Amino acid sequence: xxxxxxxVSILLLLILLSYPAESSxxxxxxxxxxxxxxxELLIKTEMxxxxxxxxxxxxxxxxxxxxxxxxxxxxxxxxxxxxxxxxEFTLGKFRPSWEYGVFDSVMLTGNAPGMVGxxxxxxxxxxxxxxxxxxxxxxxxxxxxxxxxxxxxxxxxVGVKETAQFSQEFDGxxxxxxxxxxxxxxxxxxxxxxxxxxxxxxLDVKVEPYPGIQLYGDLHVTEFPLGPEKRNPPLFAxxxxxxxxxxxxxxxxxxGEYLRTTNYLYSxxxxxxxxxxxxxPLGTPLGPDAESIGILLGYDLFPDITxxxxxxxxxxxxxxxxxxxxxxxxAWENIFLSGVVERRHIPVAGFDFxxxxxxxxxxxxEMELLQNADHKEGESGSRTAGFITMEIGF
Numbered sequence: 001x002x003x004x005x006x007x008v009s010i011l012l013l014l015i016l017l018s019y020p021a022e023s024s025x026x027x028x029x030x031x032x033x034x035x036x037x038x039x040e041l042l043i044k045t046e047m048x049x050x051x052x053x054x055x056x057x058x059x060x061x062x063x064x065x066x067x068x069x070x071x072x073x074x075x076x077x078x079x080x081x082x083x084x085x086x087x088e089f090t091l092g093k094f095r096p097s098w099e100y101g102v103f104d105s106v107m108l109t110g111n112a113p114g115m116v117g118x119x120x121x122x123x124x125x126x127x128x129x130x131x132x133x134x135x136x137x138x139x140x141x142x143x144x145x146x147x148x149x150x151x152x153x154x155x156x157x158v159g160v161k162e163t164a165q166f167s168q169e170f171d172g173x174x175x176x177x178x179x180x181x182x183x184x185x186x187x188x189x190x191x192x193x194x195x196x197x198x199x200x201x202x203l204d205v206k207v208e209p210y211p212g213i214q215l216y217g218d219l220h221v222t223e224f225p226l227g228p229e230k231r232n233p234p235l236f237a238x239x240x241x242x243x244x245x246x247x248x249x250x251x252x253x254x255x256g257e258y259l260r261t262t263n264y265l266y267s268x269x270x271x272x273x274x275x276x277x278x279x280x281p282l283g284t285p286l287g288p289d290a291e292s293i294g295i296l297l298g299y300d301l302f303p304d305i306t307x308x309x310x311x312x313x314x315x316x317x318x319x320x321x322x323x324x325x326x327x328x329x330x331a332w333e334n335i336f337l338s339g340v341v342e343r344r345h346i347p348v349a350g351f352d353f354x355x356x357x358x359x360x361x362x363x364x365x366e367m368e369l370l371q372n373a374d375h376k377e378g379e380s381g382s383r384t385a386g387f388i389t390m391e392i393g394f
Contacts, residue, residue, distance in 0.1 A: 027358075032388040039065050044077055053082040056094075058114065076114040087122030094119070096132055096282070098147060098161070100206055100216065106239040106259060107202040107220035108145060108163065111285045112277035115143070120179070126151060131179055140272045141168040141195075143282075144176045144183055147202075159204040163282070167196040167272040198222065198273035212245030220283060222265060222275065233331035237261040237283055253298040255310075262336050263289040263319035276321050289319030289338055296348065304354040308364065314344040318375050343371040350387075358393030 026046040033040040044058035058077025064070040079092025094117070097110030104110065117134030131146040147161035164183040166173065172192035175181055184199050186192065200222045207215040216239075223235035241257035265288040266275040275282050286292055294312030301307050318339030325331035350364035364387040373381030 027391045027393040030388075030390045030392075032386070034386040034388070036384060037064055039063065042076060049080075050082075053080060055080050056092075060113070074113075078114070087120055090119035090121075090132075092116070096134060096143070096145060098130075098159075098204075100159075100204065102214060102243040102255065103216055103218070103239070103241060103257070105161075105202070105204060105220075106218045106237045106261075106284050107161065107200065108282055109284055112280040112282050115277060117143075129179070131177075133176065136165070136277060139168045141166045141170055142173065142176075143277075146180075146183070148180075155208040157206045159202075159206075161202040161204070163200045163202075163275075165198040165273045165275070167270070169195040170197070196268075196270040196272045198268045198270075198275060200275065214243040216241055216243075220265075231328050233262075233264065233325070233328060233335055235262055235265050237265055239284075247297070251300040254295065255298075256295045257293070259284060259286065259290075259292045260336075261286060261288050261290050263317060263334050263338055264324055264331065265289075266321045267324045269324055271322075274322060279321070281321055286314070287316070287319075287321060288323075289317035289334075289336065291315045291337065294346070294348075301351075306352040308348070308350045308352070310348045312344075312346040312348065312366075314346065316342045316344070340372050340375040340377050342373060342375050345369040345371075360391040362389040363387065 026048070028043065028045045031042045040060070040062040042058060042060045044056060047055045047057070049055045056077050056079055058075070059073070060076035061071065061073040063072055075093065077093060077095070079090055079094040081088065081090050083089075093114040095110040095112065095114050096108055096117075096119070098105035098108045099110075115134035115136070117132060119130065119132035121128075121130045123129070128149040129146070131144075133142055133144045135142055143163065143165050145161065145163040147159055149157055149159045151157050162183045164176070164186070166176070166186075172186050172189060175186045175189065175192070176183060184201070187197055187199075200220060202218070202220045204218040205216065209215075218239040220237040221235070223232055225232045225234060237260065239257065239259045241255065244254045246252065247254035261284060266281040266283060267288070268274055281287055292312060292314045294310060296308055296310035298306050298308050315337055317334075317337040319334065325334070346366055346368050348364060348366045350362070352360070352362040354360050366385045366387075368383040368385070370379075370381040370383065373379040
C-alpha cells in the first residue's frame with residue numbers, strides 16, 4: 001500500500017508541476033473528536049492549482065491520550081479533482097462516500113481512512129453517475145463502487161448502487177473499470193476466476209415535496225433470503241429520516257433518523273473481503289448488530305449562531321466487524337442484537353457560530369448513559385464525546 005501511495009503522490013506532483021505557479025488556498029478545516037481515552041484530529045484544506053482543478057490535502061492524528069506510543073499520524077487525504085470533456089475525475093488518496101445533503105449513505109459513509117484510487121462522475125441524459133475504485137491493503141485486492149441517481153418525478157430521486165470487493169488474485173479487474181458495467185455480473189463471465197469476493201447492492205430515495213422539507217431512505221444489502229427454503233440470513237442496513245428546515249416556526253429546524261444494521265453485515269466468510277478498511281466499517285460508524293433512533297432540534301439564536309439539542313437512543317449487540325457465522329442456524333439465532341445488549345441514552349447539545357466571514361466554529365457534546373455497559377449484564381456507566389469543527393479562511 002505504501003508503494004501505491006508513493007506512486008500516486010509522485011503522479012500528483014508531476015501533474016501539479018504542469019500547472020501555472022499561481023494557485024490559491026481555500027479554508028482550512030479541522031475536525032476534532034475527543035473522548036476521555038481517545039482523540040482524533042483531521043486537518044484538511046483545498047487548493048486551486050489550475051483552471052477548475054483542486055488539490056485536497058488532509059492530515060490525521062489519532063490514538064489514546066497520555067500514551068504517546070499509541071498515537072499515529074498520516075497523510076489521510078491527498079487527491080486532485082479536475083473536469084474533462086467526459087466528466088469529472090478524482091485521483092489520489094480519498095475517502096469513498098455517498099452523501100446526499102443532510103445525510104450520508106449507510107452503505108458508504110467515508111468512515112474508513114483514505115484509500116488510494118480514482119473516481120469518475122458525469123451526467124448522462126439527466127442521470128447522475130459515479131464510479132470509483134481503490135486499492136486495499138495487503139492481499140485484499142480492490143474495492144469498486146458505482147451509483148446511478150435517477151430523477152423520477154419533481155422532488156423525487158432514486159439512487160441504485162453497488163459495491164464489490166475482489167481479492168488480489170482476481171483476473172477480471174479490467175471489467176470493473178467499464179462505466180455502467182454491473183459489478184455483480186463480473187464473477188459470472190466464463191473464464192474469469194473470481195477468487196474471494198463480497199458483493200453489495202443498495203437503493204436510496206430522496207423526496208422533497210416542498211422547499212425545506214426532505215424525506216430520505218437508504219438500504220444496503222449484502223445477503224438476503226432467496227430460493228425456495230429462504231434460509232440465507234438477512235444481512236443489511238436500513239436508514240430512514242426527515243429534515244424540516246423550518247419546523248413549526250421560522251428559525252427552527254428538526255432532523256429525525258432511524259438506523260438499523262444486522263449482525264455479520266461488515267464481515268464475510270473470507271477475511272480478505274470484510275466490508276471494512278483498517279478496522280473501520282465502510283458503512284456506518286455504529287457498526288453491525290445495532291439500532292439507533294434520534295432527533296436533533298436546531299434554533300437560530302442569532303443571525304450568526306445556531307444552537308442544537310437532541311436525544312438519541314442506541315442498542316448495540318455483541319456482534320462486531322470480523323465475526324461470521326459457522327452455519328445458518330447460528331446466523332439466524334444471532335442475526336440482530338445478539339448476546340448482552342448495551343443500551344445507550346444519549347442527550348446531545350452544541351452550537352454553530354460564524355464568528356466572522358473567515359472563521360466558523362461548530363461543536364457537539366454527547367453524554368452516553370449506559371445500561372449493560374460493555375455488554376455486562378446489569379452494569380451501568382457513562383461515556384462522553386466531544387466533536388469540534390473549525391473553518392479558517394484566508
